[in-house]
Amino acid sequence: MSSPKKPDIETVREDLLRKYPTKVARKRAGQIVINRKTEEGVPPEIKANIRTVPGIITQRGCCYAGCKGVVLGPTRDIVNITHGPIGCGFYSWLTRRNQTDPGPDGENFMTYCFSTDMQDEQIIFGGEKKLAAAIQEAYDLFHPKAIAVFSTCPVGLIGDDVHQVCKSMQEKLNINCFGFSCEGYKGVSQSAGHHIANNQLFKHVIGRNDTPPEGKYKITLMGEYNIGGDAFVIEELLDKCGITLVSTFSGNSTISAFERAHTADLNCVMCHRSINYVADMIEKKYGVPWIKVNFIGTESTAKSLRKIAEYFGDPKLSEQVETVIAEEIEATEPIRQEIHERCQDKLAMLFVGGSRAHHYQDLFAEIGMKTLAAGYEFAHRDDYEGRRVLPSITIDADSRNIEELAVEADPDKYSPRKSEQELADLIQNGMPVKGYEGMMSQMEEETLVIDDISHWESERLIELYKPAVFCAGIKEKYAIQKMCVPSKQLHSYDYGGPYAGFAGAVNFWRDIDRMVGARVWTYIQAPWQKQDYPALEAELVHTGSSEC
Amino acid sequence: MLLRHTNTEVVEREALTINPAKTCQPVGAMYAALGIHGCLPHSHGSQGCCSYHRSTLTRHYKEPVMASTSSFTEGASVFGGQSNLLTAIETIFTVYAPDIIAVHTTCLSETIGDDIVQITAKATGKGLIPPGKYVIHANTPSYVGSHVTGFANMTKSMVTYFAQAVAEKKNKTVNILPGWVEPADMKEIRRLAGEMGVAILMYPDTSGVLDAPQTGRHEFYPRGGATVDQIRASGDSRITLALGPTASTSAAEALDSRCKVPFQTLELPIGLRATDRFINALRKAGKVEVPASINDERGRLVDMISDMQQYFFGKRAALWGDPDQLVSLAEFLHDLDMKPTYIVTGTPGRAFEERIATVLGGRLPEVKVRQGKQADMFLLHQWIKNEKVDLLIGNSYGKYIARDEDIPLVRHGFPILDRVGHQYFPTVGYRGAMRLCEQILNVLMDRQDRDSPEASFELVM
Known part of the structure; x- marks a missing residue:
């Protein structure tokens, strides 16, 4: 298939908008932006974290999905009970591919789905009694360390007080029991659920155990969910470098690791969107700074490891980090070069998540592929434009409904790991302390950045640009592939991975190489539907000899 | 061990469901609605419902599953989802041009008591529904029944919205309500009826929708699915065979009371004797002999x-x-x-x-x-x-x-x-x-x- 001539980007933008009713077009216009930075490198403003137009066919999910599915889903030793009708619990049962290592204690409830299976009786008379009974039954059966309760839409409407139920069950059972008011209608996407999950983890879990693990350089990894084993790769890498991982939020995690997360000396934030709240709150209460890291892509991985070493300021650590990087690069570089030859200059589009559509651009760049258009499903302006825009983000009604915890320095436990001067010096030297530059600053000029892309917009972009690969999620995948463009799922990795770190990068490059080069895309038309078929037939089909 | 905490001691539970053998109504309604040609299923609730249902159906079929949502926010949950649904109807007809929008409710819109009929009437009044196009609905509260109930409710809605008894005398056609089976099963039922020489009308029919061929184009509304005309005409058929009592009885009853089409409920024709009963019912309903080819298959x-x-x-x-x-x-x-x-x-x-x-x-x-x-x-x-x-x-x-x-x-x-x-x-x-x-x-x-x-x-x- 020959690639059509690259269309004019302004025309494309207008084309995308023309299809909509006037009001919808006006709204979408703020979310479809051409990346043109000012001379100082400031990206244009994009509208993000705003309501989806009903009926537009969005990629987005709900608050419950962000809270139960994303942030709390990967913790193996909490019994997570969904309080609501059966569906929400059912759909979030094992569908996110968070891998886990059950460890020596062997506790792992991730393969289970727990639900109160709310019936009309509870909708009418209230579901608190059933919830309390369900917690009791879960306790009697499993004796877990902790039980968490997740509210679905009707719970908020009928006024069940899940927090009160959890509190009384906690007193009765003497285990940690806490609830989340993560009803699906809250906020405008999964993002609200991330925030609510962060708040409750901070209130009910983090800080309950002040004993740090052994280790000289103690960090946490935040916003890494161990999809396809990503966290395993990063854990191994950190281990090789001699860095101690106190806790991960929340890939391959346990509640006991969460409880002492504040004993780390540095928090490393991967997915800024889903976890920056906890990082901020830990800093305020306990004095642990956070930096933005990215373990997707070999260069980004190397850079992140170097930043961590630089933060601790120990030449020995830096030396070890450099040894590890050199070893890893030696293994990955020949593979990268080989794949680069086949993939260079091919086009990619990424519309997914709240960080992946940014991070994965690094992996494409490393094999010479260009990102022509990208956008997030549930991110905020700061994820696009950088954290500098935080003060200018308007708080609308949907955001106001999500609680902002008032956090102060803990009178006993606050211990700043770096002085203000030290932090200022680190920032001066380019350390991303409490900093994130966002997706747009990294993307090329004259690329398209689209927030909360609709199905119509996705299809139109594919028609116009015929990218070599389109990264999205499961709902988009097969429509894209019907258009002969391979689609890479960046939520589930198409059941492959890991893609993090050096080993993961190789997996990703190989997958992309396989997909863009797959033979199947050449067989869409039957031979007789092709113009050059008569010539081919003459060449390959031998007709019977008249001598027979 | 993957399910290492499952022990042998069976204790009766009253409140906690663990590893369910069902899911909720709306996904069934969505699946059924995909069995109408040119139909876009619409989930009237929070975004997550639609996202979860589309994801589950997509993973099951490895096919595009197109559906839209009313994208409820907290405001909509307090003030009702009318404005969301009106916007959705306008946006959907403008951008995706379906013949039909099939709205199903969720636990959210059911709990707040949104009246879909009234909202649809409003949409009609405002001219948001183009001529010749339809908005139908089914009430599918997630806290009642299961995904099968949702399928049954949407199938019943097809009857109540479209089926009409026009002719004075019933014709020779046999209606088949296939129940919640796979596209391949619906295709097989059609083939069997064809082999028997019995004219049928079947809905919902997801064959040709959720098993669409790779053609290099994404057909937003694939060729398959029962048409509105077919569903309408089912009111003039001689008899309805309702396959699978849980999924199909309510639609068959509705067709009987609405259009006086008698029905017979059968277990799904899975296996030898259930298929025997189905073929026999088809033989009698169609007033035909069972051909040798079917006897050979048996x-x-x-x-x-x-x-x-x-x-x-x-x-x-x-x-x-x-x-x-x-x-x-x-x-x-x-x-x-x-x-x-x-x-x-x-x-x-x-x-x-x-x-x-x-x-x-x-x-x-x-x-x-x-x-x-x-x-x-x-x-x-x-x-x-x-x-x-x-x-x-x-x-x-x-x-x-x-x-x-x-x-x-x-x-x-x-x-x-x-x-x-x-x-x-x-x-x-x-x-x-x-x-x-x-x-x-x-x-x-x-x-x-x-x-x-x-x-x-x-x-x-």
């Missing part, structure tokens, strides 16, 4: 069973899933001289145990059946741990039990997230029964090959 199935009977005999099986499938599967396993031992469905409803008892002829006293509340895969697993079975038949979630207990699994039902085939190869009819036999034999015989000592490893089986 004969091949019986031949296969008689050839391989020793491998089926006495094997104990655990089944979970939806009532209509389970009743017919249980009957078929029994006919194969197997022992359907544990049968679990989370879908509540009338007469499930009686139906099982009827098809088993009361001849298997040791069968354990559980339905409805706390009838879940945790309980099923506990039963299995207490007394093992030789075979599991159910959806993909069974693979965790299969691996832990080292029991072969035949995937059947919804959802199947980790294999292909169910979209394309039917399990209804005689040919479908042959496929089931093949699937069962493959896993049982593979198991024998794996486990037999080298000395008794068999080439010929």
Whole structure:
């Protein structure tokens, strides 16, 4: 298939908008932006974290999905009970591919789905009694360390007080029991659920155990969910470098690791969107700074490891980090070069998540592929434009409904790991302390950045640009592939991975190489539907000899 | 062990469901609506519902599943979803131009009491519904019934919105409500009727929708699906065959009361005798003779069973899933001289145990059946741990039990997230029964090959 001539980007933008009713077009216009930075490198403003137009066919999910599915889903030793009708619990049962290592204690409830299976009786008379009974039954059966309760839409409407139920069950059972008011209608996407999950983890879990693990350089990894084993790769890498991982939020995690997360000396934030709240709150209460890291892509991985070493300021650590990087690069570089030859200059589009559509651009760049258009499903302006825009983000009604915890320095436990001067010096030297530059600053000029892309917009972009690969999620995948463009799922990795770190990068490059080069895309038309078929037939089909 | 916390001590639970054998109504309504040609299912609730349902159906079919949502926010939950639905209707008709929008509700919009009929009337009043286009709806509260109920409710809505008795005299056409079966099954039902020479109208019909060919284009509304004209005309048909009482009875009743089309309810034609009853019903309804070709199909199935009977005999099986499938599967396993031992469905409803008892002829006293509340895969697993079975038949979630207990699994039902085939190869009819036999034999015989000592490893089986 020959690639059509690259269309004019302004025309494309207008084309995308023309299809909509006037009001919808006006709204979408703020979310479809051409990346043109000012001379100082400031990206244009994009509208993000705003309501989806009903009926537009969005990629987005709900608050419950962000809270139960994303942030709390990967913790193996909490019994997570969904309080609501059966569906929400059912759909979030094992569908996110968070891998886990059950460890020596062997506790792992991730393969289970727990639900109160709310019936009309509870909708009418209230579901608190059933919830309390369900917690009791879960306790009697499993004796877990902790039980968490997740509210679905009707719970908020009928006024069940899940927090009160959890509190009384906690007193009765003497285990940690806490609830989340993560009803699906809250906020405008999964993002609200991330925030609510962060708040409750901070209130009910983090800080309950002040004993740090052994280790000289103690960090946490935040916003890494161990999809396809990503966290395993990063854990191994950190281990090789001699860095101690106190806790991960929340890939391959346990509640006991969460409880002492504040004993780390540095928090490393991967997915800024889903976890920056906890990082901020830990800093305020306990004095642990956070930096933005990215373990997707070999260069980004190397850079992140170097930043961590630089933060601790120990030449020995830096030396070890450099040894590890050199070893890893030696293994990955020949593979990268080989794949680069086949993939260079091919086009990619990424519309997914709240960080992946940014991070994965690094992996494409490393094999010479260009990102022509990208956008997030549930991110905020700061994820696009950088954290500098935080003060200018308007708080609308949907955001106001999500609680902002008032956090102060803990009178006993606050211990700043770096002085203000030290932090200022680190920032001066380019350390991303409490900093994130966002997706747009990294993307090329004259690329398209689209927030909360609709199905119509996705299809139109594919028609116009015929990218070599389109990264999205499961709902988009097969429509894209019907258009002969391979689609890479960046939520589930198409059941492959890991893609993090050096080993993961190789997996990703190989997958992309396989997909863009797959033979199947050449067989869409039957031979007789092709113009050059008569010539081919003459060449390959031998007709019977008249001598027979 | 994947399900390491499942123990053998069965304790009656009142409140907690663990590893459900059902899901919620709206996904069934969405699936049914995809069986109308040119229809966009619309979920009136929070975004997550639509996202979850589309994801589950997409994973099951490996096909595009197009559907939209009212994207409720907290404001909509307080003030009602009318403005969201009106915007949705306008946006959908402008951008995606369906013939029909099929709205289903969710626990959210049901709890706040949104009146879809009133909102749709408002949309009509505002001119948001283009001429010749339709908005239909089904109430599908997630806290009542299960996904099968949602399928049944949307199918019933097809009748109440479209079916009309126009002609004075009923025609020769036979309506078939296929129940919640796969696109391949619907196609097979159509083929069987064609082979019999019986003119049918069938809805919903997801064949040609969720098994669309790769053509290089994404057909937003694939060629398949029952048309509005077909559904409308079903009011003039002679009789309705409602396949699967749980999924199809309510629509058949509605068609009877609305258009005076009498109906006959049958168990799903899965397996030998259920297919016999279906073919016989079709024969009588269509006033035709059963052609030799169908007798041959039946004969091949019986031949296969008689050839391989020793491998089926006495094997104990655990089944979970939806009532209509389970009743017919249980009957078929029994006919194969197997022992359907544990049968679990989370879908509540009338007469499930009686139906099982009827098809088993009361001849298997040791069968354990559980339905409805706390009838879940945790309980099923506990039963299995207490007394093992030789075979599991159910959806993909069974693979965790299969691996832990080292029991072969035949995937059947919804959802199947980790294999292909169910979209394309039917399990209804005689040919479908042959496929089931093949699937069962493959896993049982593979198991024998794996486990037999080298000395008794068999080439010929």
